[in-house]
Amino acid sequence: MTTLADALRDAARDTPDRILLRDDEATLSSTELLSAARGLAHALVRRMPVGSVVSFAVPNWREAAVIYLGATLAGMVVNPILPSLRERELSFILADAGSRAIFIPQTFGGHDYATMLDRVVAGLPSPPEVVVVRGEPGRPALTDLLSEPRDGTLPDLDPAATRMILYTSGTTGRPKGVLHSHQSLGALIAQLGRYWRIDPGDTFLVPSPIAHIGGSIYAFECPLLLGTQAVLMQRWDPDAAVALMLRHRCTHMAGATPFLDGLLAAAERAGTRLPDLKVFICGGASVPPSLIHRAADYFDKAAVSRVYGSTEVPVTTVGSLDDVDRAADTDGRPGIADVTLVDGEIRARGPQMLTGYLHPEDNSESFDAEGFFRTGDLGHLTDDGYLVVTGRAKDLIIRNGENISPKEVEDILVTHPQIAEIAIVGIPDPRTGERACAVIVAADSAAPDVAEIRAFLVARGVAKFKAPERVVVVDALPKNDAGKVLKHAIRAVLLEKPREGEP
Numbered sequence: 088m089t090t091l092a093d094a095l096r097d098a099a100r101d102t103p104d105r106i107l108l109r110d111d112e113a114t115l116s117s118t119e120l121l122s123a124a125r126g127l128a129h130a131l132v133r134r135m136p137v138g139s140v141v142s143f144a145v146p147n148w149r150e151a152a153v154i155y156l157g158a159t160l161a162g163m164v165v166n167p168i169l170p171s172l173r174e175r176e177l178s179f180i181l182a183d184a185g186s187r188a189i190f191i192p193q194t195f196g197g198h199d200y201a202t203m204l205d206r207v208v209a210g211l212p213s214p215p216e217v218v219v220v221r222g223e224p225g226r227p228a229l230t231d232l233l234s235e236p237r238d239g240t241l242p243d244l245d246p247a248a249t250r251m252i253l254y255t256s257g258t259t260g261r262p263k264g265v266l267h268s269h270q271s272l273g274a275l276i277a278q279l280g281r282y283w284r285i286d287p288g289d290t291f292l293v294p295s296p297i298a299h300i301g302g303s304i305y306a307f308e309c310p311l312l313l314g315t316q317a318v319l320m321q322r323w324d325p326d327a328a329v330a331l332m333l334r335h336r337c338t339h340m341a342g343a344t345p346f347l348d349g350l351l352a353a354a355e356r357a358g359t360r361l362p363d364l365k366v367f368i369c370g371g372a373s374v375p376p377s378l379i380h381r382a383a384d385y386f387d388k389a390a391v392s393r394v395y396g397s398t399e400v401p402v403t404t405v406g407s408l409d410d411v412d413r414a415a416d417t418d419g420r421p422g423i424a425d426v427t428l429v430d431g432e433i434r435a436r437g438p439q440m441l442t443g444y445l446h447p448e449d450n451s452e453s454f455d456a457e458g459f460f461r462t463g464d465l466g467h468l469t470d471d472g473y474l475v476v477t478g479r480a481k482d483l484i485i486r487n488g489e490n491i492s493p494k495e496v497e498d499i500l501v502t503h504p505q506i507a508e509i510a511i512v513g514i515p516d517p518r519t520g521e522r523a524c525a526v527i528v529a530a531d532s533a534a535p536d537v538a539e540i541r542a543f544l545v546a547r548g549v550a551k552f553k554a555p556e557r558v559v560v561v562d563a564l565p566k567n568d569a570g571k572v573l574k575h576a577i578r579a580v581l582l583e584k585p586r587e588g589e590p
Contacts, residue, residue, distance in 0.1 A: 090244045090269045092160045094311040095121050107310040108317040109335075110149045120152060123233055127157025128241050130232040134216065135187040137162040137242045140252060142181060142215065143190035144168040144200070147297050147306070147319040150220045150229060154190050155307045159250060162242040166252045167298035169489075170195060174548030176262075177207050180254050184264060184445065186215040190229060193222035196322075201226060246270050252445060253300060255398040256483060256492035264445030265398045274438035275401050276304060276312040278422045282405040284365050284390070287314030289338040292331060294320040294346060295488065300398050301341055315339075325353035332361055341368035343488030344378065344520045347391070351382050364389040368406060370396060370418075373485075373520050379415035393418050395433075395476055399453075400424060400440045400460050403433075404474050417473035418466075426474060427459060433466045433476065434459035482574055484513035486521050491553050493523075496544065500525065503543055505535050508564050511555055512578045525555035526564065526577050534560045 089097075098105065098117040106114045115123075131141060141158040143166070145151045151167075158165040166184055168177065170192070181189060191200040201219055208214035219226045246269040254262040279285055291309060295302035297319070309315045318335050320328060328350055331337065340350070347369045354361055364386050369379065374393045383391040392406030392414035403426060404419035413419070424437030436459045444450050453461055463483070466476040484491040493511035500509050508528040513521035527534045535543065541554040565576040 090159070090246055091156070091308065091311060092244055095124065095156055098311055106316055108149055108152055108306060108319060110147065110319040111321065113149060115149050115152060120156060123153040124156035124160050125241070126233040126235070126237055127153055127229070128160035129237045129239060130235045131158060131161040131163055131188070132239060132241060135163070138164060138248070139187040140164045140166050140184045141188050142166040142168055142184065142186040144170050144172065144177070144298070145190055145192060145220055146170050146195055146321040147293060147302070148220065148321060149319065151297050152307055153229070155303070160241055162244055162248070164249050164252055167303055168254070169296055169298040169550070171552055172550045174203060174207055176550060178210060179262065181207065181215055182211055184252055185213070188216045188218060190218045190220055193219050193226070244269065246273070249442060253398050256490040256495065262492070263449050266442045266445060268442050271439055271442060272304065272308060273312065274423060276308050278402060278405065278439060279309065280313045282408070282422050283339070283368065284408065285309070285313050285315060285339065289365070290316045290318060290335055292318050292320065292328060292337040292340045294323045294328060295342050299488070300401050304401070305341065323349070325349035326356065329353045329357050329359065329361070332364065333359060336363040338363055338365045340364070344369060344374050345487050345518060347382055348378060348518060351385060354385065360388070361386055362388055366408065367391045368394050370394040373515055375517055376415035380411065383411045383414065390414070395419065395474060397462060400435045400437060400462070402439065403435045407473065413473055417469060417475045420473055425459070426468070428466065428468065429455070431465045431467070433462045433464045433474070435462060436460060482512070484511070484521050484523050486513070486523060487519050487552070489552050491523060496549070496553050496555070499544060499547055499549065500540060503535060505530050505533060510564050510572050510574055510577055512574050512581065514578060514581050522557060523555040524557040524559060524581060526559045526561055528562065528564060529560055534558065
């Protein structure tokens with residue numbers, strides 16, 4: 088099997104001037120990406136042993152491709168991190184992964200990342216080297232590393248070796264490091280080429296964060312392994328997305344419910360049906376069937392479909408590109424993955440699945456005896472083999488395509504002086520997939536409102552997107568005889584009486 092490093096070298100040799108990706112400032116050709124990635128790879132090999140973890144919390148900028156491919160050429164393990172994460176999450180990930188370097192923007196979205204990382208690394212026993220992208224003089228910068236001597240040799244790569252670690256929220260409150268290899272990601276990309284009507288020369292619009300498994304494969308893997316081009320958006324703006332898709336004749340896009348909903352509305356405003364769009368893949372949370380039907384009807388030259396997957400088993404189902412009813416009412420057929428149901432729980436295995444978690448103890452309850460990954464999601468299979476996801480056995484909330492661990496947020500909020508008990512549950516939302524609702528037993532007569540809760544979390548270094556959007560005050564939380572909070576009962580009441588009890 089060829090590695091991504093082999094594919095980059097082949098692309099530079101065979102199509103040296105082909106544009107692999109572009110952002111709002113510039114483009115990167117095959118030759119340019121290989122040259123920059125080699126420069127960074129040499130700098131990394133001088134600094135750390137092969138197999139070390141290299142993290143980056145960078146927006147959807149072209150420099151992220153240099154970091155991703157540079158770390159790959161150097162035989163390092165690349166660790167994409169959401170730029171929306173803050174001190175608490177970054178401190179955990181960098182320490183847990185043992186990162187030897189982290190690349191960050193100097194500033195982005197009004198936030199001073201460099202100063203934040205000064206505080207983060209000061210609290211770590213083995214701090215990583217902090218490298219600034221698009222920074223100011225005075226700090227170690229990516230451009231400095233690229234200008235260093237390119238002496239020595241780069242390592243031979245093992246296709247089975249761990250190449251990427253992504254952190255995903257779970258029900259334990261502690262994010263878990265998901266490991267992928269050249270082989271698992273290569274199998275995933277081959278599947279996309281087989282099922283998603285991807286041809287050499289096609290163009291993906293990539294507004295999804297490149298720190299997600301989806302954003303990373305569309306931005307960094309598909310251009311080299313399938314001959315596509317990636318157009319990166321650093322911020323989601325539906326009207327700007329439509330303009331980019333028209334200008335660059337984008338053929339593919341994938342994203343959670345808000346991306347499809349926003350794109351459809353913006354296209355209608357602009358009076359365009361996006362004639363070059365071939366496929367829109369929608370997943371990451373609950374997707375209303377009506378949205379799939381409306382989008383498929385409006386984008387009349389495109390297939391629009393729901394799919395199902397996870398960081399652990401990406402693109403478990405490949406959707407249904409030939410039957411709009413199946414595309415809207417089911418989550419599609421499995422592609423290269425095997426899917427089975429045990430007591431209603433969806434279990435999956437396949438060549439694209441993770442090689443394991445960073446900590447072996449996380450594997451024991453995540454896989455069954457046959458090697459199937461226990462997703463924690465509930466569903467059923469139709470008579471003709473389509474998967475329908477009906478809910479989650481786990482408490483994970485997926486909002487705007489982002490995973491939120493209720494327990495992680497609950498453990499922090501229960502220390503609020505006005506909160507005696509708290510349970511956070513997800514409830515369906517047609518725009519964002521789910522909304523996070525904090526159900527609170529107040530410690531005194533007054534409970535904190537949404538704004539106060541957000542401020543409390545932000546002050547403790549928690550990313551803003553994890554804050555609940557709604558607060559409901561109750562006298563007591565429903566519990567079983569063992570004292571466990573019955574979140575399904577809370578959720579049922581909220582769905583039946585959606586606004587009752589709010590302050």
